[in-house]
Amino acid sequence: xxxxxxxxxxxxxxxxxxxxxxxxxxxxxxxxxxxxxxxxxxxxxxxxxxxxxxxxxxxxxxxxxxxxxxxxxxxxxxxxxxxxxxxxxxxxxxxxxxxxxxxxxxxxxxxxxxxxxxxxxxxxxxxxxxxxxxxxxxxxxxxxxxxxxxxxxxxxxxxxxxxxxxxxxxxxxxxxxxxxxxxxxxxxxxxxxxxxxxxxxxxxxxxxxxxxxxxxxxxxxxxxxxxxxxxxxxxxxxxxxxxxxxxxxxxxxxxxxxxxxxxxxxxxxxxxxxxxxxxxxxxxxxxxxxxxxxxxxxxxxxxxxxxxxxxxxxxxxxxxxxxxxxxxxxxxxxxxxxxxxxxx
Numbered sequence: 001x002x003x004x005x006x007x008x009x010x011x012x013x014x015x016x017x018x019x020x021x022x023x024x025x026x027x028x029x030x031x032x033x034x035x036x037x038x039x040x041x042x043x044x045x046x047x048x049x050x051x052x053x054x055x056x057x058x059x060x061x062x063x064x065x066x067x068x069x070x071x072x073x074x075x076x077x078x079x080x081x082x083x084x085x086x087x088x089x090x091x092x093x094x095x096x097x098x099x100x101x102x103x104x105x106x107x108x109x110x111x112x113x114x115x116x117x118x119x120x121x122x123x124x125x126x127x128x129x130x131x132x133x134x135x136x137x138x139x140x141x142x143x144x145x146x147x148x149x150x151x152x153x154x155x156x157x158x159x160x161x162x163x164x165x166x167x168x169x170x171x172x173x174x175x176x177x178x179x180x181x182x183x184x185x186x187x188x189x190x191x192x193x194x195x196x197x198x199x200x201x202x203x204x205x206x207x208x209x210x211x212x213x214x215x216x217x218x219x220x221x222x223x224x225x226x227x228x229x230x231x232x233x234x235x236x237x238x239x240x241x242x243x244x245x246x247x248x249x250x251x252x253x254x255x256x257x258x259x260x261x262x263x264x265x266x267x268x269x270x271x272x273x274x275x276x277x278x279x280x281x282x283x284x285x286x287x288x289x290x291x292x293x294x295x296x297x298x299x300x301x302x303x304x305x306x307x308x309x310x311x312x313x314x315x316x317x318x319x320x321x322x323x324x325x326x327x328x329x330x331x332x333x334x335x336x337x338x339x340x341x342x343x344x
Contacts, residue, residue: 039215039239039270041186044208046220051209057323063207065122066183067129070100074119076126077144077151084142084151087159091142093151102128102140107169109162116140120175120183123147129175135198137175141168176200181267182257185211188266212253212322214239214270239270242322247313251304254316255280259301260287314338 048055058064068074079093079100091104100116118129118137126144129137141154155166166172176198180187185204192199203210210216218237222230235241242253252274256267261278271277280302281287287296294303304310319327319334327334 036218039219039237040217041203041210041215042217042220044185044204044210046216047209050223054323055209057321058209061323061325062122063211063325065119066207067121067180067205068119069205070116070119070128075100075116075128076119076122076146077128078149082151084153086142086153086156091151100128102130102142104140104142105162107162114140120179132169134196135176135200137180137200138169139173139175139179141173181263183207186215186269207257211269212240213242247310247315250315250317251301251310255301258299258316260298261301 044055044058065074077093079095082093084091084093089105091102093100093102095101096113101113102116103111103113106112106114114130116128117131120127120129120139123146125146128140128143130140131137141160142151143154144150145152158166160167162169164170172178176189176191180189180200180202184202184206185208187202188200190199190201191197213219216238218239222233222237240253241249245253255261255274256263256271256277259278260281262281263278264276267277274280281298283292283302283306287294287298289295292306304316307314316322318337321328329337
């Protein structure tokens with residue numbers, strides 16, 4: 001065999017071998033799943049450009065005002081040297097150097113001046129948060145009645161001892177551990193057991209878009225692509241489905257906050273099952289009357305799931321706009337969406 005023929009055979013063999021190897025290498029490179037970072041929180045302002053109508057509805061809602069820095073625009077209570085008396089203690093609400101201050105009974109029952117740094121809630125009442133050492137914020141037990149425009153005490157028939165767990169500077173009224181999760185988005189308590197301190201953080205100070213839709217970084221990245229360049233994806237790259245849900249699934253979107261429950265760690269806003277997040281309170285004597293009616297503050301979830309409406313697939317959004325939280329109709333019109341006027 002001539003040298004040229006041998007060279008040709010060897011070259012052909014190399015080509016034959018190289019082609020499938022290159023194909024295998026290409027497909028292994030293409031098919032190998034790329035590790036994706038977990039979706040991150042981007043803040044509600046990122047949603048505004050594409051979802052302006054929904055953003056404007058949300059901006060006037062109780063969710064938007066769930067927690068805010070105390071300013072002239074956010075504070076609804078009377079801090080013009082107003083006074084309020086409860087159980088023999090006279091509290092005074094005033095302003096000092098542009099700050100909102102209350103003179104009232106504090107730790108160990110001693111009177112003092114306490115600066116209000118944040119508002120908590122909007123309607124029908126507004127509470128106020130006061131910072132303490134160790135990263136704590138405490139909820140003042142005197143709240144502002146928005147409709148009656150007056151101060152009132154949350155425990156009007158009780159004179160709570162400063163040593164009591166329920167006293168406002170103690171654990172029961174601690175914002176970090178008791179209240180914060182449902183008034184801010186992506187809240188991390190960051191409690192340090194060794195130092196007994198908090199370094200609590202959030203991505204949105206209030207209940208923002210991602211509180212219900214989940215962290216939106218992947219969605220934003222996808223939405224910012226040109227229309228024709230957007231690949232087909234599930235749920236617009238949002239981790240939480242909010243449409244095409246069964247009634248139970250829709251109600252459980254609201255339940256983590258609108259329920260009396262024990263929470264199981266920080267709420268990440270992406271849990272797929274309600275019981276991954278919380279343990280709902282049961283129908284106990286201290287919470288309900290024997291016939292099932294509400295006795296104590298149990299919020300809406302457990303009561304609603306006992307109802308005939310829930311059994312017939314009525315969901316929260318049948319009565320409430322999901323962005324403004326307002327009722328979709330007022331008066332009897334709300335009920336007449338389902339109930340015939342001739343019967344009811």
